[in-house]
Every structure is written in structure tokens, then in C-alpha cells.
Amino acid sequence: MEPEWLDIGPVTQLPALGARTLPVQGGAEIAIFRTATGSVHALVNACPHKRGPLSQGIVHDTSVTCPLHNWRISLLTGQAQGEDKGCVPVIPVKIDSGRILIARAEALAGLGAEAA
């Protein structure tokens, strides 16, 4: 079944390699990222290590480096990279006519949002 999508604004609000956060009432804050190639990804804004704010990390390729202890988290899977173990929920995103849409159910659920 096609998920219900929430329009959260134009893609142009996100600079390349930038991020912004989206508070979710009753759920976990979401971080929206834009890569150098223009793809947009959304993760719960809590590192799987100690819940660092991933939105303040540095985006490179399709991962973000956590600002607290430099874990690298995949923007595609939410998985920690390399030796580190853990996963943060990924929120499905699509772009439609230059607008960013995120999957409503996953956004509201925060998908548990607990560190793995």
C-alpha cells in the first residue's frame, strides 16, 4: 500500500550537504539531509551511539558523521559504518515537483527511535 506522504517544503530550502530538523509532535525529531548529488534522506535525529544530533554532523557521499564521537551513519540504511554497531530509523522520502515528501506513518511513529 502506498504510504501517506507529508509535504515538508521545497527541496531548495536544503543546501547541498546541509540538514534541517523537523520536530514531530509525539514522536522523535527527524533530521532531513541533502547530499552533494542532491538526493534527500531522513533519519531520526539521534545517533545510535549516544543519541547525538545527526543533523549537526557533516554529510559526505551518502553518510553523515555524528558531531559527538564521529561515528559514520549511512543515510540510506541508518546503519553505523565500519567497526561501529547500531542503527537509527530511516524515514522514507520522495521528491515530487521540487517538494520534499516524507512518509507520514514512519515520521509520526519515530519508529521506536531508541538506540539499537
Ligand code: FES
Ligand atoms: S553520539 Fe554519535 S558518535 Fe557518539
